[in-house]
Amino acid sequence: MATEATATGGTIAGEEAELDALCRDMAQKAKRAARALATLGPGAKDAWLAAAARALEARGDELLEANALDVAAAPGLGLNAAAVDRLTLNPKRIGEMARSLLEVAALPDPIGEVVRSSKRPNGIDVVQVRVPLGVIFMIYESRPNVTVDAAAIGVKSGNAAILRGGKEAIHSNRALHRILADELAPHGLPEHAVQLVPTTDRAAVGKLLALPEFVDLAIPRGGEGLIRRVVAEARMPVMKHYDGICAVYVDEAADPDVATRIIVNSKAQRPGVCNAAETLLVHRAIAPTWLPEAAKALKAAGVALRADDKARAIVPDATPASPEDWDTEFLDKILAVKVVGSMDEAMDHIARHGSSHTEAIVTRDLATARRFVAHVDSSAVMVNASTRFNDGGQLGLGAEIGISTDKYHARGPCGLRELTSTKWVVYGDGQVRE
Amino acid sequence: MATEATATGGTIAGEEAELDALCRDMAQKAKRAARALATLGPGAKDAWLAAAARALEARGDELLEANALDVAAAPGLGLNAAAVDRLTLNPKRIGEMARSLLEVAALPDPIGEVVRSSKRPNGIDVVQVRVPLGVIFMIYESRPNVTVDAAAIGVKSGNAAILRGGKEAIHSNRALHRILADELAPHGLPEHAVQLVPTTDRAAVGKLLALPEFVDLAIPRGGEGLIRRVVAEARMPVMKHYDGICAVYVDEAADPDVATRIIVNSKAQRPGVCNAAETLLVHRAIAPTWLPEAAKALKAAGVALRADDKARAIVPDATPASPEDWDTEFLDKILAVKVVGSMDEAMDHIARHGSSHTEAIVTRDLATARRFVAHVDSSAVMVNASTRFNDGGQLGLGAEIGISTDKYHARGPCGLRELTSTKWVVYGDGQVRE
Numbered sequence: 001m002a003t004e005a006t007a008t009g010g011t012i013a014g015e016e017a018e019l020d021a022l023c024r025d026m027a028q029k030a031k032r033a034a035r036a037l038a039t040l041g042p043g044a045k046d047a048w049l050a051a052a053a054r055a056l057e058a059r060g061d062e063l064l065e066a067n068a069l070d071v072a073a074a075p076g077l078g079l080n081a082a083a084v085d086r087l088t089l090n091p092k093r094i095g096e097m098a099r100s101l102l103e104v105a106a107l108p109d110p111i112g113e114v115v116r117s118s119k120r121p122n123g124i125d126v127v128q129v130r131v132p133l134g135v136i137f138m139i140y141e142s143r144p145n146v147t148v149d150a151a152a153i154g155v156k157s158g159n160a161a162i163l164r165g166g167k168e169a170i171h172s173n174r175a176l177h178r179i180l181a182d183e184l185a186p187h188g189l190p191e192h193a194v195q196l197v198p199t200t201d202r203a204a205v206g207k208l209l210a211l212p213e214f215v216d217l218a219i220p221r222g223g224e225g226l227i228r229r230v231v232a233e234a235r236m237p238v239m240k241h242y243d244g245i246c247a248v249y250v251d252e253a254a255d256p257d258v259a260t261r262i263i264v265n266s267k268a269q270r271p272g273v274c275n276a277a278e279t280l281l282v283h284r285a286i287a288p289t290w291l292p293e294a295a296k297a298l299k300a301a302g303v304a305l306r307a308d309d310k311a312r313a314i315v316p317d318a319t320p321a322s323p324e325d326w327d328t329e330f331l332d333k334i335l336a337v338k339v340v341g342s343m344d345e346a347m348d349h350i351a352r353h354g355s356s357h358t359e360a361i362v363t364r365d366l367a368t369a370r371r372f373v374a375h376v377d378s379s380a381v382m383v384n385a386s387t388r389f390n391d392g393g394q395l396g397l398g399a400e401i402g403i404s405t406d407k408y409h410a411r412g413p414c415g416l417r418e419l420t421s422t423k424w425v426v427y428g429d430g431q432v433r434e
Numbered sequence: 435m436a437t438e439a440t441a442t443g444g445t446i447a448g449e450e451a452e453l454d455a456l457c458r459d460m461a462q463k464a465k466r467a468a469r470a471l472a473t474l475g476p477g478a479k480d481a482w483l484a485a486a487a488r489a490l491e492a493r494g495d496e497l498l499e500a501n502a503l504d505v506a507a508a509p510g511l512g513l514n515a516a517a518v519d520r521l522t523l524n525p526k527r528i529g530e531m532a533r534s535l536l537e538v539a540a541l542p543d544p545i546g547e548v549v550r551s552s553k554r555p556n557g558i559d560v561v562q563v564r565v566p567l568g569v570i571f572m573i574y575e576s577r578p579n580v581t582v583d584a585a586a587i588g589v590k591s592g593n594a595a596i597l598r599g600g601k602e603a604i605h606s607n608r609a610l611h612r613i614l615a616d617e618l619a620p621h622g623l624p625e626h627a628v629q630l631v632p633t634t635d636r637a638a639v640g641k642l643l644a645l646p647e648f649v650d651l652a653i654p655r656g657g658e659g660l661i662r663r664v665v666a667e668a669r670m671p672v673m674k675h676y677d678g679i680c681a682v683y684v685d686e687a688a689d690p691d692v693a694t695r696i697i698v699n700s701k702a703q704r705p706g707v708c709n710a711a712e713t714l715l716v717h718r719a720i721a722p723t724w725l726p727e728a729a730k731a732l733k734a735a736g737v738a739l740r741a742d743d744k745a746r747a748i749v750p751d752a753t754p755a756s757p758e759d760w761d762t763e764f765l766d767k768i769l770a771v772k773v774v775g776s777m778d779e780a781m782d783h784i785a786r787h788g789s790s791h792t793e794a795i796v797t798r799d800l801a802t803a804r805r806f807v808a809h810v811d812s813s814a815v816m817v818n819a820s821t822r823f824n825d826g827g828q829l830g831l832g833a834e835i836g837i838s839t840d841k842y843h844a845r846g847p848c849g850l851r852e853l854t855s856t857k858w859v860v861y862g863d864g865q866v867r868e
Contacts, residue, residue, distance in 0.1 A: 035785070039808045118830045124819050126829050131811070133841050216841060237671070237842040258864035265866030351469070373859050374473045377565070385558050385862030394867070395560050395858060396552045407567050407650060407855035408671040409843035421841035424829060425807050428819030430692035432699030433828070 019199070023207035026162060026195050027214035030135040033190035034160040038132050040189065042109035045156055048187040049105035053098040055179045056148070060094050066175035067144070070168060077168050079142070087142050087169055097148045097176075100399065104152040107398040110416045111158045124428040131423045132158030134216035137208050138401075139164045139230055141222035144172040150219075151180050151194045153401050157419040160193050162208065162215070166222075167200040174198075205230070212236040217419070221402055239414060242405045243329045244274030244357040246387045249346040249372070250294075251363035252285035258384055259290060259362040260297050263335075266360060266387040268301035272331045274403060275358045275380075275390040279326065280337045281346040284310065287339045291315055303333045310339035326353040343368060347375050354378065357405055358390040379405065379412035453633070457641035460596060460629050461648035464569040467624035468594040468650075472566050474623065476543035479590055482621040483539035487532040489613045490582070494528050500609035501578070504602060511602050513576070521576050521603055531582045531610075534833065538586040541832040544850045545592045558862040565857045566592030568650035571642050572835075573598045573664055575656035578606040584653075585614050585628045587835050591853040594627050596642065596649070600656075601634040608632075639664070646670040651853070655836055673848060676839050677763045678708030678791040680821045683780040683806070684728075685797035686719035692818055693724060693796040694731050697769075700794060700821040702735040706765045708837060709792045709814075709824040713760065714771045715780040718744065721773045725749055737767045744773035760787040777802060781809050788812065791839055792824040813839060813846035 037045075056063070067089040074084045113130040120126055136159045138150040147163055154161030165173040177196035185191050197204050209218055212235040219239045220230035227240050248266050250259045266277035282291055287310070295305060295315040305311075306325045307318035318337065325336040326349070340346045343361075350359055360382035361372040369383045380390035390412060392400025397415035404410040410418035471479075490497070501523040508518045547564040554560055570593045572584040581597055588595035599607040611630035619625050631638050643652055646669040653673045654664035661674050682700050684693045700711035716725055721744070729739060729749040739745075740759045741752035752771065759770040760783070774780045777795075784793055794816035795806040803817045814824035824846060826834025831849035838844040844852035 035809075035811070038811065120828070120830055124823065237840075255864070261864055261866055269867050369861075375469075377469070377472065378857070380858035380860065382860045383862065384864055385860045386866040388867040389558060389860055389862075389865070390858065394554070395860075396554055406671075407565075411855050412858050421845050423812070424814035424824065424846050426814065426816045426819045426823055426829075427803075428817065428823075430689070430695055430818055431823070432695055432820040433703050433822040 019201060019203055020207060022199070023204055024211065024214075026197070027135065027208060027211045029192035030160040030162050030195060031214045033192040034132065034134045034158075036190040037155065037158050037160055037193055038111070040158070044188040045109070045158075046105040048183055048189050049101045049152055049156065051183040051187055052152075052180045053101040053105075055183055056094055056098045056101070056176075059179050060091060063089055063094060063172070063175050063179070066171040069171040074168060079168060083142055083168070087144065087172070089144060089172060093145070097145050100145070100149060101152050104156050104399050107156065107416060109156065110420050115422055122431050124426050124431050127425045127427075128422050129425060130417070130420045133419055133421050135160045135162065135214055136419060137162045137164070137215045137218045139205055139218065139220045139222075139226065141166040141226065142168045144169045144176055146221060147173045147176045147196070148180070149399060150401060151177075153399055153416060153419065155189070155193050157416045159216075159419055160190070160195075162195050162197065164197040164205060164208075170200055206233050209234040209236070219401060237409065239402065239404055239410060239418070240406065241274065241403050243355040244276070244403075244405075245279065245327065245329050245353065245355040246275060246277045246358040246360075247279040247281055247346075247350050247354055248277045248360045248362065248387065249281045249340075249343065249350075250283060250286060250290065251343060251361060251365065251368055252283040253365040253368060254283075254286055254290070254362040255364055255384075256286070256290045256293065260294050262360060262362055262384070262386050263294055264297050264301050264303075267298065267335050268303050268333060269386070269388055271333050274329075275387050276331070277360070277387050278328065278330050278336060279349075279353070280335055281340050281349060282311070282337070283343070283346075284339050284341055287311070287314055291337075291339075298335065301333070303335050305335055305337050307337040308339065311337045314339070329355075343372065347372070350376055350378075355405065357403070358382065358387045360385065360387050379403070450637075453635060453637055454641060456633070457638055458645065458648075460631070461569065461642060461645045463626040464594040464596050464629060465648045467626040468566065468568045468592075470624040471589065471592050471594055471627055472545070474592070476545075478622040479543070479592075480539040482617055482623050483535045483586055483590065485617040485621055486586075486614045487535040487539075489617055490528055490532045490535070490610075493613050494525060497523055497528060497606070497609050497613070500605040503605040508602060513602060517576055517602070521578065521606070523578060523606060527579070531579050534579070534583060535586050538590050538833050541590065541850060543590065544854050549856055556865050558860050558865050561859045561861075562856050563859060564851070564854045567853055567855050569594045569596065569648055570853060571596045571598070571649045571652045573639055573652065573654045573656075573660065575600040575660065576602045578603045578610055580655060581607045581610045581630070582614070583833060584835060585611075587833050587850060587853065589623070589627050591850045593650075593853055594624070594629075596629050596631065598631040598639060598642075604634055640667050643668040643670070653835060671843065673836065673838055673844060673852070674840065675708065675837050677789040678710070678837075678839075679713065679761065679763050679787065679789040680709060680711045680792040680794075681713040681715055681780075681784050681788055682711045682794045682796065682821065683715040683774075683777065683784075684717060684720060684724065685777060685795060685799065685802055686717040687799040687802060688717075688720060688724070688796040689798055689818075690720070690724045690727065694728050696794060696796055696818070696820050697728055698731050698735050698737075701732065701737050701769050702767060703820070703822055705767050708763075709821050710765070711794070711821050712762065712764050712770060713783075713787070714769055715774050715783060716745070716771070717777070717780075718773050718775055721745065721748055725771075725773075732769065735767070737769050739769055739771050741771040742773065745771045748773070763789075777806065781806070784810055784812075789839065791837070792816065792821040794819065794821050813837070
C-alpha cells in the first residue's frame with residue numbers, strides 16, 4: 001500500500017512500518033522469553049534478583065550520570081519541583097531500589113503452587129497449579145524505581161516484562177534496564193525477560209497494545225489520562241486503578257480515641273495516595289461529643305474540613321461542603337464531613353459516592369462491624385484500622401505492582417500471585433470417559 | 435437530537451430510546467438485586483434451587499406447550515434437524531434440568547470462603563474473602579437448558595443474572611424464566627436476581643454490553659461469530675471460549691494399549707465438543723508398531739485419518755494431511771496424524787498449532803511426563819488420561835458455565851468459584867500506619 005506514496009508519505013509510512021516491526025519484534029522476543037521463564041524454578045530468578053541488587057549499587061555512578069541528564073532536561077519538559085524530586089536519584093534511593101529487589105527475592109515463588117487438588121472416583125489425580133500469565137506490558141510515568149519494581153515482580157512471577165517509562169526518565173530507565181538486563185544471561189534467565197521500549201514515540205504504546213497474541217496483560221500506572229488511553233486501546237486485559245474516594249464511618253458505638261486516631265491517620269499520614277480517606281461519615285448520636293475533638297486533631301494535622309449543615313452546626317468554622325465534594329478525590333489535606341442518621345445512611349452514601357477502593361468503620365459493636373463488612377463492597381474494608389493499610393506490604397503480600405479497583409482477576413493490592421494464572425494437570429493410568 | 439426528526443426517523447429514534455431505557459432499567463435492577471444477593475447465606479439460595487427444581491417438574495406441561503411453539507417455528511428459522519433436536523424439550527430433559535438445579539444446590543457455597551489470612555506484626559487480622567462479581571450477562575444460542583444452568587450457577591455464586599437466549603428458543607426460555615423467577619421472592623431472593631431479556635432485538639445485546647457500570651461480566655456461549663461480536667462490543671470483562679484444537683502425544687515410552695484407549699476416547703467419544711482431540715502426534719520409535727493398531731481401533735470407531743508422509747508410510751490408506759488440517763477444529767470424526775522425531779518436536783507443534791485448550795501425553799516415563807506438563811501451556815494437561823476430562827464435572831468443580839481459553843481470571847472449566855471476586859477485610863483495635 002505504501003510503496004506508491006510520495007516522498008514525505010513514503011517516509012512517514014516507512015517510519016510507521018519500522019515502529020510496527022520494532023514493537024512486533026519486542027513482543028515476539030518477550031513471548032519466547034516467557035516460555036523459557038515459565039519453567040524456571042525460584043533458584044535462578046532469585047539469584048538474578050540478588051545479582052541485580054548488587055549491580056545497582058556497584059554501578060551507581062553510571063546510574064547517577066544517566067539520571068543527571070534527565071534532571072537537567074526536566075525544566076524544559078515542564079516538570080515542577082515535586083516531579084523533579086520524584087525523578088531524582090541519589091545513593092540513598094539507589095540503595096532503596098536494591099533493597100526492594102532483595103525483598104522480592106525473599107518472597108515465596110508463586111509458580112507451581114497447588115491451588116486445588118483432588119482424587120476423583122475414577123482414580124485420576126487432579127491438580128490446579130499456578131503458572132505465569134506470560135508477557136506483561138507496563139506503562140508508567142516519571143518515577144524510575146517503577147522500572148526496577150516492575151522487572152522484579154514480573155520476572156519473579158515467571159513473566160517476561162516489557163517496560164515503557166515516561167520520556168522524562170528515559171536516560172535513567174535505560175541505565176536501570178541495562179544493569180538489570182546485564183545480569184539475566186549470566187544467571188540462566190532468557191535475555192529478553194526484561195525489555196525496555198527503546199523509543200519515546202508515544203505510538204509505540206498503541207502498537208504494543210494491539211498485539212494480544214504476544215502480550216497477555218497491560219498495566220498502566222499513572223494519571224487517569226494514561227489509564228483511560230490504555231483501557232481504550234488495549235486488546236488484552238488491563239490491570240488498572242482508578243480513583244480512591246475512601247470513607248471512614250464513625251459509628252455511634254465508636255471508641256472516640258480510636259476514631260480520632262484512625263481518621264487523622266487515614267486522612268493526613270500521606271494525603272496524596274489512593275488509600276487516604278476523603279470522606280468522614282459520623283453517626284449523629286456521637287457527633288456532638290466526638291466531632292469537636294476530631295476537628296481539633298484534624299486541624300492540628302493541617303486538615304481543612306468541608307462539612308454538611310449538620311456537621312457545621314457542631315463545628316461551625318468548617319467550610320460548607322459543595323455537592324461535588326462528596327465525589328472528589330482531594331489527594332490533599334481536605335476532608336469532606338457528613339453527619340448521618342444511621343449506618344444504613346452511611347452505607348448508602350458510600351455506595352453512591354465511593355469508588356469501592358477502601359472504607360473503614362470505627363465501632364465497638366460486633367454485629368454492627370459484621371454488617372458493615374458484609375454490605376460494603378470495596379476492595380478492602382477496615383474495622384477499627386486505618387484505610388492506609390490497603391497496601392500490599394501492609395496486608396502481607398510483599399511487593400505490589402499497583403492496587404486494582406476492578407473485581408475481575410485481581411482486586412486490591414496486586415503482588416506476585418495476581419500476575420499468575422493456573423493450569424489443570426491430570427495424572428491417570430489410562431482413564432477414559434464413559 | 436431526535437426531536438426534530440422526520441416521522442420515520444422519529445419512530446426509529448423513539449424505538450431506540452425505548453430499547454435504551456429497557457436495557458438500562460434491567461441492568462439497574464440487576465445491580466440492586468446483586469447487592470442484596472451478595473449478603474445472602476447459602477440457605478436461601480439452595481432453598482430456591484430446590485423449589486425451582488420441583489417447579490420445573492410440576493409445571494412441565496406449561497414448558498412443553500411453550501417449547502412446542504419454538505419447535506413449530508424452527509423450520510421457518512432455518513434450523514436443521516440437529517438444531518431442532520437440541521431445542522426440543524421432553525419430560526426426560528425437564529427431569530435432567532431439575533436434577534442439575536439440585537446438583538448446584540448440593541455444591542458448597544463459594545461466598546465467604548477465606549482465600550488467605552494472616553495476623554500482621556502490628557496485630558491487625560487480615561482476611562481475603564470470596565465475594566460475588568455482581569451482575570453477569572449471559573448470551574447464548576439455542577439450547578434452553580442453558581437458561582436453567584446459567585440462572586443456577588449465577589445465583590448460587592451470589593450474582594444477579596441477565597439472560598439472553600436465542601430467538602429460536604424464546605418461548606421455551608420465557609417459560610423457564612417464569613418458573614425460576616416465580617420461586618425467587620417466596621424464598622427471600624430479590625425478584626430481579628434472574629432476568630430474561632424480553633425482546634429478541636439483537637440491538638439489546640449491544641446496549642447491555644455498553645453498561646459496565648452495571649454489568650460486571652459478559653459470557654457469550656455459542657459459535658465463534660457470537661463470541662467475536664461480544665468481545666468487540668463489551669465494555670466489561672468477557673469470559674469466553676475460542677477453539678479447542680487439542681492434541682494427544684504418544685511417547686516412545688507409551689503403553690500401547692493405554693495409548694489406543696486414550697486416542698479413541700479423546701477423538702471419538704464425543705467428537706463435536708471442544709475437549710475432543712483433533713491431532714495425534716506419535717513418536718517415531720513407537721509409530722511402526724503402534725500406529726497400525728491404533729488406526730484399526732480408530733477406524734472401528736468411525737474415525738477418518740489425515741496423515742503426514744511419515745505416518746502414511748505406516749498406515750498407507752490414510753488421506754494425506756493438508757497444511758490447514760493442523761490448524762482445524764474438525765468437531766467431527768476426523769483426526770490429523772503426524773509422526774514426530776522427539777517430544778520437543780511434538781511440543782513445538784502444539785505451541786504452533788494448538789489452541790492452549792487441552793493436550794495429553796501417553797508415557798510410562800516419569801521425567802518425560804514431568805517435562806511435558808511443565809512445558810505445555812494449555813488450560814489442562816493430561817498424563818495417561820483422555821482429553822475429555824477437561825470438564826467441570828470431571829475435574830470435581832461441579833457444574834460449569836463454560837471453559838475459558840483465557841489466562842486472566844479464569845482458565846479452563848468455569849464453575850462457581852470462577853464467578854467470584856475477593857475482598858480484603860482487616861480487623862484491628864485502633865491500629866494506624868506509622
